[in-house]
Structures are given as structure tokens and as C-alpha cells.
Amino acid sequence: xxxxSVEKEYQGMLDAYEKAxxxxxxxxxxxxxxxxxxxxxxxxxxGVKGLKIETRETKTGVDVHLLVEEGAKIPRPVHxxxxxxxxxxxxxxxxxxxxxxxxxxxxxAHCIFPHAVKVIHKMDADIDIGSNAxxxxxxxxxxxEAGGVEVIxxxxxxxxxxxxxxxxxxLSQGLVGKLDYDFEVFCQEKAVAELVVKAYGRGSDDxxxxxxxxxxxxxxxxxxKSRIVLSDRAKAEVRGETYGNAPYxxxxxxxxxxxxxxxxxxxxIPIVSVTNGKAKVTHEAAIGSIDRKxxxxxxxxxxxxxxxxxxxxxxxxx
Amino acid sequence: MLAxxxxxxxxxxxxxxxxxxxxxxxxxIHGILGxxxxxxxxxAYLVMGVNNYKPTGGKMLFEGQDIAxxxxxxxxxxxxxxxxxxxxxxxGLTVRDYLSLSGKNQGTENIESYLRMxxxxxxxxxxxxxxxxxxGGERKRIELASVLAMRPKLAILDEPDSGIDIVALPLIFNxxxxxxxxxxxxxxxTHSEKMAxxxxxxxxxxxxxxxxxxxxxxxxxxxxxxxxxxxxxxxxTELT
Numbered sequence: 001x002x003x004x005s006v007e008k009e010y011q012g013m014l015d016a017y018e019k020a021x022x023x024x025x026x027x028x029x030x031x032x033x034x035x036x037x038x039x040x041x042x043x044x045x046x047g048v049k050g051l052k053i054e055t056r057e058t059k060t061g062v063d064v065h066l067l068v069e070e071g072a073k074i075p076r077p078v079h080x081x082x083x084x085x086x087x088x089x090x091x092x093x094x095x096x097x098x099x100x101x102x103x104x105x106x107x108x109a110h111c112i113f114p115h116a117v118k119v120i121h122k123m124d125a126d127i128d129i130g131s132n133a134x135x136x137x138x139x140x141x142x143x144x145e146a147g148g149v150e151v152i153x154x155x156x157x158x159x160x161x162x163x164x165x166x167x168x169x170x171l172s173q174g175l176v177g178k179l180d181y182d183f184e185v186f187c188q189e190k191a192v193a194e195l196v197v198k199a200y201g202r203g204s205d206d207x208x209x210x211x212x213x214x215x216x217x218x219x220x221x222x223x224x225k226s227r228i229v230l231s232d233r234a235k236a237e238v239r240g241e242t243y244g245n246a247p248y249x250x251x252x253x254x255x256x257x258x259x260x261x262x263x264x265x266x267x268x269i270p271i272v273s274v275t276n277g278k279a280k281v282t283h284e285a286a287i288g289s290i291d292r293k294x295x296x297x298x299x300x301x302x303x304x305x306x307x308x309x310x311x312x313x314x315x316x317x318x
Numbered sequence: 319m320l321a322x323x324x325x326x327x328x329x330x331x332x333x334x335x336x337x338x339x340x341x342x343x344x345x346x347i348h349g350i351l352g353x354x355x356x357x358x359x360x361x362a363y364l365v366m367g368v369n370n371y372k373p374t375g376g377k378m379l380f381e382g383q384d385i386a387x388x389x390x391x392x393x394x395x396x397x398x399x400x401x402x403x404x405x406x407x408x409x410g411l412t413v414r415d416y417l418s419l420s421g422k423n424q425g426t427e428n429i430e431s432y433l434r435m436x437x438x439x440x441x442x443x444x445x446x447x448x449x450x451x452x453x454g455g456e457r458k459r460i461e462l463a464s465v466l467a468m469r470p471k472l473a474i475l476d477e478p479d480s481g482i483d484i485v486a487l488p489l490i491f492n493x494x495x496x497x498x499x500x501x502x503x504x505x506x507x508t509h510s511e512k513m514a515x516x517x518x519x520x521x522x523x524x525x526x527x528x529x530x531x532x533x534x535x536x537x538x539x540x541x542x543x544x545x546x547x548x549x550x551x552x553x554x555t556e557l558t
Contacts, residue, residue, distance in 0.1 A: 227409075296368040297406045299390035300399055301419045301468065311419070315410025315447075 009085075010036065010043040016112045017081045020142030020173065026079045033078040037062050039089050050074055051105065061092030061122070066107075070100035070130070078105060083112030084119050087148070093123045101130035101160070109139040116177070117148035125155035129163040129191075137167040143174030147203050150178040157183065159191035161217065168196040172317040176205040176234075183210070189217030189246075197226045198317045201234030201264070212241040215249035215279065222251040227316045230257065230264035241271040244279025253283035258290050258316065260309065319344045319381065319503040320365065320472055326375035327364060327526070334360050335526040338376070342472065347494065347504040349517030349534065351541055357526040358507045359403060362476045365505065366400040367393050380472065397471030401478055403507075405461040407449045413460055414444040420467035432463040435496070437489040454481045459490070466493060473497055474505045479513045491516050511538045 013036055018024040026032050027044065033051050036044040042055045042062055050072025054065040068074065084091055099105060113119050129135050143149050151171070159165045165185055176199055185193040195211045207230075213222035224240040242251035257266035270283040290312055298308035320342040327335040335357050342348040352358050363369045365378060367390045378385050385393055399420075408416070417429045430440035436459040446452065448460060458481055465473050475494065482490055495516055498504055506517055514520045520537035522530045522545065530540055 291406065293368075293402075294406045294408050296366075296390050297402065297408070298419065300366055300368065300394050301416075301464065302391060302394040303419065304391050305389070311411065311415075312408060315408055318410040 006041075006043060009038055009041070012085050013038050013043060013081060013083055013112070016083060016085060016114055016142070017110055019114070020110050020112050021140065022079070022081065022108075022110045026077075027081060032076050033074065034080070035064065035078075036081045037083075037091070037093070039084055039091055048074065050103070051078065058092070058094075060090050061094065063094045063096075065096045066098070068099040068103040068105045068133070068135075071102045072100075072105075073103070074105040078107045080107060080109035081112065082109065082121070084121065085112075085115060087115050087117040088119060090120045091122070095123060095125040095127075097125065097127040097135070099127075099129045099133045099135045102132045103130065104134045106136040107138070109137070111139065111141045111151070113149045114142060114144045114174070115146070116144055117146050119148060120150045121152070123153045123155070125153075125157075127155060127157040127165075129157065129159040129165050131160040132162040133160065134164040135166070137165075139167070139169045141171040141173070143171070143177060145174055147175035147177045147205065149176070150180075151176075152180045154182045155184070157185040157193070159185060159187045159193055161189045162191060163188070164192045166192075166194045168198070170198045170317065172198060172200040175203050176201050176207055178206045179208060181209045181211075184212035184214070185222065186214045186216055187220035187222060190219045191217060192220070193222040195224050197228075197238075199228050199236070200313065200317055201228065201230045201236055202232050203234065204232070205230075205234040207234070207236035209236070209238045210241075211239070212243075213251055214243045214245060215251050215281075216245045217249070218246045219248045220246060221249070223254065224252075225254040226256070228257040228266065229260065229313045229316060230266055231260040233263045235265040237267040237269070239269045239271065240283065240285075242273075242281045242283070244272075244274040244276060244281040246276055247278035249276065249279040249281075251279075251281040253281075253285070255283075255285040256316070257287045258313070259288065260290060260313075319346075320505065321379040322361075322365070322376070323379070324376040325364065325373050325378065327360060327371060328374045333526060335364065335373075338526060338528055340521060340528055342503045342505055344503055345498055345501050346519065347498045347506055347517040349506045349508060349514040349520035349537075350523050351508060351511070351514050351520050351537060352523035353509065353545065356523045358509070358523055359476055360526070361523075362400060362474045362505070362507055365472075365474055366390060366398060368400070398474070399465050399468045399470040399472070400474045401458075401461045401465045401476060403476040403480065404454075405448075405457050407452070407457065409447060409449045411448055412444065413446055413448055416448050416460065417464055417467050420464045429467060432466045433460075435466060435489065435493045436460070436463045437486040438463070455483055455486070458482060459486065462490060462493060466497060469500065470502055472503045472505065474507070476507045477509070478506070479508065479510055511541065514538060
């Protein structure tokens with residue numbers, strides 16, 4: 001029997017999830033795999049055929065094991081909802097993912113800290129994507145306006161032969177607070193990795209993004225992409241690294257940081273390295289103010305300058 | 319609708335627009351024909367108020383009001399719009415969103431009809447971003463559709479035919495003509511005599527000066543007889 005306090009806590013998470021843009025009905029459906037964690041408590045957890053979720057509550061968070069069985073094609077996205085509703089707290093998620101050979105799954109994660117004044121959210125993930133498996137991961141954060149969140153997502157991903165890892169991390173609702181994102185992906189033969197980070201820094205937000213892709217197998221492909229918009233006194237440092245270590249490996253680092261105002265600071269450090277003569281890795285990094293011609297294009301359609309800037313920023317972070 | 323009087327623009331001490339006067343009547347397609355570098359695009363920028371261009375002399379009256387000190391948005395809200403010669407690409411902004419900005423309060427069906435007018439199939443384009451994945455010609459046609467959707471009082475079209483394939487060209491001509499039929503005035507900037515033929519009047523521009531205005535036929539002939547053989551390109555003061 002579920003206690004009243006847990007039910008209330010669960011309802012609070014559902015409401016916050018919905019406010020953050022999540023589909024609340026997905027967390028209630030029996031046909032959809034899901035995991036809801038508030039602080040260090042697992043409020044809901046359901047697997048589906050071909051996908052198992054095991055959890056263990058710890059003193060400061062939850063250990064999670066997500067297993068996608070060999071050949072399983074999970075028809076509907078798995079929904080994860082992590083959060084801390086009070087103003088203060090610590091949440092450490094230790095995540096182990098095994099996506100076995102020829103499996104396919106899409107995961108949508110919402111991380112919710114709407115009232116945070118002093119909250120730390122850490123995720124440490126160890127992820128194995130099997131041969132010809134596909135794993136799509138989309139993580140969206142919803143923070144309040146106090147800016148008191150420290151988000152530290154770290155992941156080590158290994159993608160097997162012909163496998164695909166595609167992840168998007170988005171933090172554009174509320175103040176970022178402090179973000180220290182560190183993902184590294186190791187690709188075997190013909191594996192594909194795509195890392196995308198989108199963040200909107202305002203106030204005194206401090207953003208650090210570190211994307212690393214190692215193209216270790218023949219014909220492996222990788223893209224490390226980041227889109228950061230900064231205003232006020234926000235600062236960001238983005239490191240995009242791609243290493244072409246095998247024949248016909250192809251990689252690209254694509255970093256764009258837009259600075260709106262005079263006090264924000266953006267730094268981009270693309271690193272491309274090739275240790276095989278038949279590999280090719282390229283990069284483009286653009287830092288600057290919002291393009292005047294784009295703004296005037298929208299103003300010529302009747303938008304005020306601020307509205308035009310807003311449309312451009314939303315587009316970049318979409 | 320638009321009366322430009324003795325307009326001047328100097329940039330870094332160099333005269334770009336020199337004592338230029340021009341009138342565009344309601345519903346008129348007024349062509350500006352000229353060689354590269356004569357100041358055609360500069361006129362477009364001055365009337366729309368973009369690119370930090372501000373006249374150093376003269377007046378620009380739109381429906382009797384001097385617009386020189388108005389912002390781009392204010393001019394757009396008055397009914398002026400610009401289709402750029404090389405339109406900007408905006409990541410994450412779909413064709414649907416872009417046309418919706420122009421066609422506020424218009425339903426999806428109308429937005430789709432503007433795309434069809436420029437020869438683009440809505441199902442293939444509405445959800446695409448107006449970013450680098452579009453070809454130059456596609457982006458230009460979307461730009462024209464966006465201006466059509468605004469139903470502006472004055473559309474400034476800067477070389478709307480450049481980069482457009484020959485199959486779509488008649489559609490572009492029709493779209494511009496239709497705009498005029500519906501009451502919009504069009505300032506049509508071009509270096510193509512073929513494009514200039516759809517105008518009611520054509521002015522020839524040389525070195526920032528209008529040196530002749532007439533029917534498309536008269537102006538084209540004059541352009542051929544005088545400009546194409548002129549050894550003093552962009553130096554009208556040396557014309558005799």
C-alpha cells in the first residue's frame with residue numbers, strides 16, 4: 001500500500017514534470033517504461049517487455065540499472081523523471097545502461113528542480129550500446145529562477161559495431177546555475193555517436209561543457225555539437241574533442257556560442273586529432289553576438305528587436 | 319505611396335546615393351534597373367532602414383510620413399517589407415514559423431497558398447528549417463512567400479529572380495504581379511531586363527542617381543543603347 005506522503009510526493013513530481021513540458025499521462029501508462037525518482041526515493045518504476053529497470057536507493061540518491069534485451073525494439077519512449085522539489089537537496093544517480101545487440105530504444109529524461117536554492121544533481125552513467133543497437137537519449141532540465149542548482153552529468157559510453165548513440169542535453173528553462181557536463185563516447189567499427197548540448201545561460205550562470213568522441217573503429221562517425229546562448233554575466237566554456245583513430249573515421253565538432261550583451265563571456269575550445277591517415281575530423285566554432293541580419297530579417301516582418309532576438313535564441317536552443 | 323526626395327548617402331566620405339528622387343505609386347511595380355555596384359541594394363536598405371544605413375540628406379516619405387528615423391519594426395508595422403537579395407538563414411526556425419510571423423492571424427491554408435505561389439510544395443517545406451540545408455533558390459522563394467504573406471503596402475524586392483531556376487521564374491513573375499493586383503506597391507530591384515518587363519515603370523540607376531524613368535520598353539532600350547556601351551560605368555556625370 002502506498003502511503004499518503006509518497007502519493008503526495010509522486011503527485012508533486014507529476015505536476016512538476018508536466019510543467020516542465022513532460023507528458024504526465026506517459027508516467028501513468030502501464031504500456032510505457034518509466035522511472036520516477038525524487039531525491040533518493042524511487043516513486044515509480046516500470047519496465048516493459050524487453051526492457052528492465054532495477055533500482056537501489058542509497059543514502060544520497062539511487063543506483064539504476066537499465067537493461068534492453070538483445071533484439072528488443074521498444075516501441076514507445078522510456079520516460080525518466082528525476083528531481084528535487086524542496087529548495088535544498090542532493091541527488092546522486094549512478095546509472096548503468098546495457099543496450100544489448102540489435103536492440104533499439106528511445107529515452108526521454110526530465111530533470112526538475114523548480115524551487116532550487118541549494119541543490120546538487122549528479123549523474124554518473126556507464127553505458128554500453130551493443131552491436132547494431134540504437135539508443136536515443138534526450139535530457140531536458142527545468143530549473144527555477146533562483147539559480148541555485150549545480151548539475152553534474154557525466155557519462156562514459158561505449159558503442160559497439162554498427163551501433164548508434166544519439167544524445168541531446170537541453171537546459172534552457174529557468175536559470176542554469178552551475179553546469180558541468182562531461183560525456184565521452186568510444187565508437188567501434190561503423191558506430192555512430194552524436195552529442196548535442198543546448199543551454200541558455202543568464203544571470204550568473206556558469207556553464208562547462210566537455211564533449212569527447214573517440215572514433216576507434218573503421219568507418220566510425222561522430223558529431224559533437226553545442227549551442228549556447230549567454231546573456232547578463234553568464235559564462236560558458238565549451239570543449240568539443242573528436243579523435244579519428246581508425247581508417248575512414250569521420251568526425252565533426254560544431255560549436256556555436258552567442259553572447260547577448262557586454263558582460264557575458266564565452267570560450268570555445270575545439271580539439272580535433274587524427275592518428276590514422278585515412279581518418280578525417282573537422283571543426284567549426286563560432287562565438288559572437290546575435291547576427292544583425294537575422295534580427296533585421298525578423299524585424300522586417302514586424303517583430304520588435306527583443307522579440308526578434310527571442311525568436312533567434314529559441315530557434316538555436318530548440 | 320513612397321516618395322523619395324533628393325536622397326543622399328555618403329559612406330566613408332564616398333557618395334553612394336546622390337540626390338536620388340523616386341516615386342512609387344499605390345499598386346505600382348516600379349523597377350530599378352542598373353549595373354552591379356550602382357546602389358540598387360543600398361536604396362532597398364535605406365527604405366527598409368537596415369544595415370545601419372541612414373540618409374545623409376533628403377527625405378523618404380511613406381504615405382506622407384518621413385520614415386528616416388523610424389526603426390525597421392516601425393516601418394514594417396506601417397506596411398513596408400523587404401525580400402533580401404541574400405536572405406539570412408536562421409537555425410531552428412521552420413518555414414511554417416517564418417511565414418506565420420508574416421501572416422499573423424492568417425490560417426495555415428493561406429500560408430500554404432503563399433508557398434504554392436512561389437512553386438514550393440507545403441508538405442515538403444513547412445517543417446524544414448530556414449537554415450543552410452535549403453538551397454539558395456529555395457531560400458529566396460521562401461523569402462518571397464514570406465513577403466507575400468505580409469500583404470505589405472510596399473514590398474521591396476531585391477533581385478527576386480537571382481538564383482531562381484527557369485521553371486520557377488514564371489511563378490515568381492506571377493507572384494509579384496499578383497501582389498500588385500492586390501494593391502501592394504512593389505519596388506523591384508533588378509539587373510534583368512526580363513524581370514523589369516513586369517514593372518509599370520522602370521528607373522535606371524547609375525552611380526546612385528536615377529538617370530531616366532520610363533516604361534519598361536523605353537527604359538530597357540535606353541539601357542541597352544546607353545549603359546551597355548557606356549565607357550563610364552557608374553559615372554553619370556560624364557554622360558553627355
